[in-house]
Amino acid sequence: MTVTPPKQFAHAVLPSATLDERAREDAVRTLRRTVLDRLVPGVADAWRDRVEPALPDPAATRAEIRSAMLADPFVQHTFSLRRIVQEQVWDTTAQIVGRQAEDLAERASSMPARAGGTLQLDPDLPIPPYLKTLDVHGMPTGYWDEVTDGHDVAAGAMYDRGVYLYALGRSGPLGDSRGRSVAFDFFAERLPDFRPARILDLGCSVGHSLLPYAELYPEAEIWGIDVAPGVLRYAHARAESLGRRVHFAQRDAEDTRFAAGSFDLVVSHILLHETSAASLPRIFAECHRLLAPGGYMVHAELPQYADQDLFTQFMIDYDTFYNNEPFWGAMHDTDLDRLAVEAGFAPEDVSVAFVASGRTEGTDRTGRSQPGRSPGQLQLTVARKAVAR
Ligand SMILES: C[S@@+](CC[C@H](N)C(=O)[O-])C[C@H]1O[C@@H](n2cnc3c(N)ncnc32)[C@H](O)[C@@H]1O
Numbered sequence: 368m369t370v371t372p373p374k375q376f377a378h379a380v381l382p383s384a385t386l387d388e389r390a391r392e393d394a395v396r397t398l399r400r401t402v403l404d405r406l407v408p409g410v411a412d413a414w415r416d417r418v419e420p421a422l423p424d425p426a427a428t429r430a431e432i433r434s435a436m437l438a439d440p441f442v443q444h445t446f447s448l449r450r451i452v453q454e455q456v457w458d459t460t461a462q463i464v465g466r467q468a469e470d471l472a473e474r475a476s477s478m479p480a481r482a483g484g485t486l487q488l489d490p491d492l493p494i495p496p497y498l499k500t501l502d503v504h505g506m507p508t509g510y511w512d513e514v515t516d517g518h519d520v521a522a523g524a525m526y527d528r529g530v531y532l533y534a535l536g537r538s539g540p541l542g543d544s545r546g547r548s549v550a551f552d553f554f555a556e557r558l559p560d561f562r563p564a565r566i567l568d569l570g571c572s573v574g575h576s577l578l579p580y581a582e583l584y585p586e587a588e589i590w591g592i593d594v595a596p597g598v599l600r601y602a603h604a605r606a607e608s609l610g611r612r613v614h615f616a617q618r619d620a621e622d623t624r625f626a627a628g629s630f631d632l633v634v635s636h637i638l639l640h641e642t643s644a645a646s647l648p649r650i651f652a653e654c655h656r657l658l659a660p661g662g663y664m665v666h667a668e669l670p671q672y673a674d675q676d677l678f679t680q681f682m683i684d685y686d687t688f689y690n691n692e693p694f695w696g697a698m699h700d701t702d703l704d705r706l707a708v709e710a711g712f713a714p715e716d717v718s719v720a721f722v723a724s725g726r727t728e729g730t731d732r733t734g735r736s737q738p739g740r741s742p743g744q745l746q747l748t749v750a751r752k753a754v755a756r
């Protein structure tokens with residue numbers, strides 16, 4: 368049964384779409400759903416029925432599986448089509464956003480800060496090379512580039528509307544299913560007595576995953592940082608229009624320039640795989656420096672490769688090769704627990720937790736219900752800073 372996704376919630380800076388644009392979005396959505404739900408499962412059949420039986424020796428690595436699979440015409444076509452649909456997601460969204468980029472910038476900059484959040488930009492902050500040298504997951508101009516003078520929010524608008532289309536609406540009307548899962552399934556359920564006074568989200572983008580923390584911890588002072596100005600301007604206007612008091616700042620997660628020990632909780636959601644091997648240890652060390660004793664660091668990503676069979680690794684590794692996510696596979700191979708210990712956390716204070724990735728209940732402000740959760744899990748790397756004894 369196909370569950371109709373809820374409509375994306377039309378907050379004040381969400382780009383609107385004409386009937387023509389909606390029709391194109393619907394067509395792209397249908398094509399993407401067809402590729403993901405009908406064609407991609409056939410890749411496993413190709414492996415089981417044709418490719419694996421023809422191998423002289425069992426595959427010992429996912430690279431061996433990949434090299435054998437890429438000779439199969441069905442796999443070639445499926446992967447190519449999946450990439451083409453990804454480009455159509457962004458082409459469609461870029462037309463929608465491009466048409467109203469000036470208007471969106473104006474709307475965002477004139478949004479009254481009624482909720483009391485703030486925005487700090489730093490035009491001198493360098494954009495890390497791993498973001499600057501390619502359009503991450505094919506999003507034209509990446510996160511950081513600006514297309515209008517002054518108060519540009521195009522990258523934020525692209526990310527918000529485009530990711531909703533990409534995710535087939537499965538991340539909920541506010542795109543917040545990931546943050547809701549970590550906030551409510553992990554913190555509220557498993558650490559009910561933990562009440563952080565200051566919270567920091569690294570690589571917050573437009574704030575999709577951050578806003579649930581403002582709901583769970585309404586008394587907390589909540590910060591989101593990102594290196595990209597356009598997503599932050601958009602995030603600030605979006606949060607204010609949704610009545611969430613959050614502070615946004617343009618800072619690098621490797622060197623945030625916040626005071627040592629000034630946060631009780633530092634989180635990230637799907638940030639790590641978009642950074643680099645060199646930046647990961649620096650981000651972990653910065654988290655350790657930022658935390659007050661007893662504070663928590665939590666990084667949420669799709670599950671690491673270590674516990675997955677080789678074929679599953681090969682399937683998930685699609686993004687490394689076809690989705691402009693060059694560090695995807697390497698990050699999923701990295702021992703994040705070890706990085707946490709090397710950053711200064713005591714081994715006994717580091718653990719792994721899993722939550723279902725798609726908690727969307729309660730987010731539908733349009734009145735339509737979104738039953739169930741999207742499939743899959745998030746793996747959380749959890750570390751608690753030691754309390755001095
Ligand atoms: C996939 S998006 C994350 C989205 C968001 N956390 C969420 O869950 O909706 C990754 C974001 O991280 C930002 N980013 C990448 N490297 C960063 C760094 N070193 N410091 C701060 N932000 C960074 C990018 O600009 C982008 O907005």
